[in-house]
Amino acid sequence: MNFAVLQFPASNCDQDAVHAVRLxxxxxxxxxxxxxxxxxxxxxxxxxxxxxxxxxxxxxxARFSPVMQAVKQFADNxxxxxxxxxxxxxxxxxxxLPGALIRNRDLQFHCEHIFLKTTTNDSPFTNKIPAGKILxxxxxxxxxxxxxxxxxxxxxxxxxxxxxxxxxxxxxxTDTANPNGAVQNIAGICNERRNVAGxxxxxxxxxxxxxxxxxxxxxxxxxxxxxxxxxxxKAA
Amino acid sequence: xxxxxxxxPKKAVLDPQGKTVQNALEQMGYQGVTGVHIGKYIExxxxxxxxxxxxQQALNDAARKFLSNPVIEDYKLEIx
Numbered sequence: 001m002n003f004a005v006l007q008f009p010a011s012n013c014d015q016d017a018v019h020a021v022r023l024x025x026x027x028x029x030x031x032x033x034x035x036x037x038x039x040x041x042x043x044x045x046x047x048x049x050x051x052x053x054x055x056x057x058x059x060x061x062a063r064f065s066p067v068m069q070a071v072k073q074f075a076d077n078x079x080x081x082x083x084x085x086x087x088x089x090x091x092x093x094x095x096x097l098p099g100a101l102i103r104n105r106d107l108q109f110h111c112e113h114i115f116l117k118t119t120t121n122d123s124p125f126t127n128k129i130p131a132g133k134i135l136x137x138x139x140x141x142x143x144x145x146x147x148x149x150x151x152x153x154x155x156x157x158x159x160x161x162x163x164x165x166x167x168x169x170x171x172x173x174t175d176t177a178n179p180n181g182a183v184q185n186i187a188g189i190c191n192e193r194r195n196v197a198g199x200x201x202x203x204x205x206x207x208x209x210x211x212x213x214x215x216x217x218x219x220x221x222x223x224x225x226x227x228x229x230x231x232x233x234k235a236a
Numbered sequence: 237x238x239x240x241x242x243x244x245p246k247k248a249v250l251d252p253q254g255k256t257v258q259n260a261l262e263q264m265g266y267q268g269v270t271g272v273h274i275g276k277y278i279e280x281x282x283x284x285x286x287x288x289x290x291x292q293q294a295l296n297d298a299a300r301k302f303l304s305n306p307v308i309e310d311y312k313l314e315i316x
Contacts, residue, residue: 019303057305064302093305100307102245105252147249181250 001227003028004041006071006087008062012149013048013084013204020044020204024220033065041081042227044071046087048140048202058101058143059089068191080124080223081196085141088188088198096196097189098156099148100142105181109142113213114179116201117167121161123190124226125197126193134171135215137206138232139179144200146182146189156189164188164199237282239295240314243304244275278303288315 005017007030014030021028028045031038038044052063062068068090075081075096085092091097104110116135118126129135148156156162165185168177173185180200188199203216245251251273258272282291295313302312 023244058301060302060305092307098307100305102249102308103252105250107256108251145250148309149248 001042001224002040003043003045004031004038004044005029005047006031006033006067006232007047008033008049008051008065008090010051010053011047011049011086013086013202016202016204017045017047017084020207020216020220023208024217024224026224031067031194033062035067036070038067038070038074041074041079043082043223044074045204046071046081046083046090046198047204048085048087051086051090054086054143057093058086059091059093062086062090063094067205070191072096075196077192078193078195080226082125082219082223083196083198084202084204085139085144085200088200089143091196091198097191097198098152099146099189100145100198102145103143103148104141104145104179109140110144110179111138111140113138113206114181114187114201115167115169115171115177116164117171117173119162119165122160123163123194123197125188125190125219125222126163128222128225130218132171133215133218134167134169135203135206135218136213137201137203137216138213139201141200143182144182144185145180146200148183153183155192159192161189161192161194162186163197164201237288237291238316239280239282239291240316241278241280241295241299241303241311242275243278243299243309243311244273246308246310249308253274272306275309282315291315
């Protein structure tokens with residue numbers, strides 16, 4: 001499978017994302033933000049960083065990059081798109097995911113490992129995560145507090161769109177386990193069609209034991225499996 | 237001509253900056269402060285003689301699509 005990893009000015013997790021995908025046995029290439037095409041990509045990763053210096057709002061300027069038109073089209077055609085950290089912010093700003101990411105409630109930049117509970121396995125981003133497995137992955141953000149109004153939240157729940165929530169080591173969704181004040185401990189969601197997802201934590205920074213945790217690989221393995229199923233269905 | 241756009245967080249959205257500044261004001265002894273909301277101020281210079289109604293329409297559009305995020309922010313536009 002081939003992954004397109006976008007590069008905006010001041011993206012800084014692009015190389016980590018490419019490394020993780022290659023390490024796990026698939027191919028990945030960089031796509032510069034001025035490009036109008038994603039080439040023959042099977043999936044897209046919008047990586048973390050501080051695109052355009054986070055000017056105005058995080059992700060607000062990146063969403064107008066030419067490549068984002070291609071990403072929108074790719075998503076409209078059912079392609080899989082994963083936004084990590086700043087990538088999640090870009091996808092909400094672009095309207096590909098509902099809600100918004102605002103300043104952490106304690107105004108601090110949080111750079112630490114947290115625990116994630118997978119709320120549903122019913123998505124291309126979570127299907128391979130072992131049942132009951134609590135993922136230990138890092139976060140590194142100042143504006144990762146997920147916000148959505150009550151109506152949007154009700155929809156997210158009704159459609160089973162909440163994919164990951166911050167929890168303690170035993171999987172309890174406590175307030176102290178919530179690093180940024182996100183509503184209902186939400187760390188990541190998907191769209192209604194389930195082909196676009198975003199999360200604040202960094203699975204690509206936890207995809208091999210040398211990094212202290214390889215729990216993040218389950219998210220990539222889920223995407224690989226979903227793509228393989230799709231390819232098999234096409235061939236049949 | 238100048239356009240002035242004030243962007244503020246929606247009341248339902250957590251505003252930790254505003255809250256922190258409110259607490260600091262209280263600690264400094266300023267009394268009767270019941271809320272602080274911190275937003276952004278954007279000043280846009282327009283060509284002299286620009287059509288005010290057209291500018292108003294264009295900037296409202298820009299404010300909704302780009303300068304503010306309607307999910308979390310409100311804005312006010314003034315052209316003078």
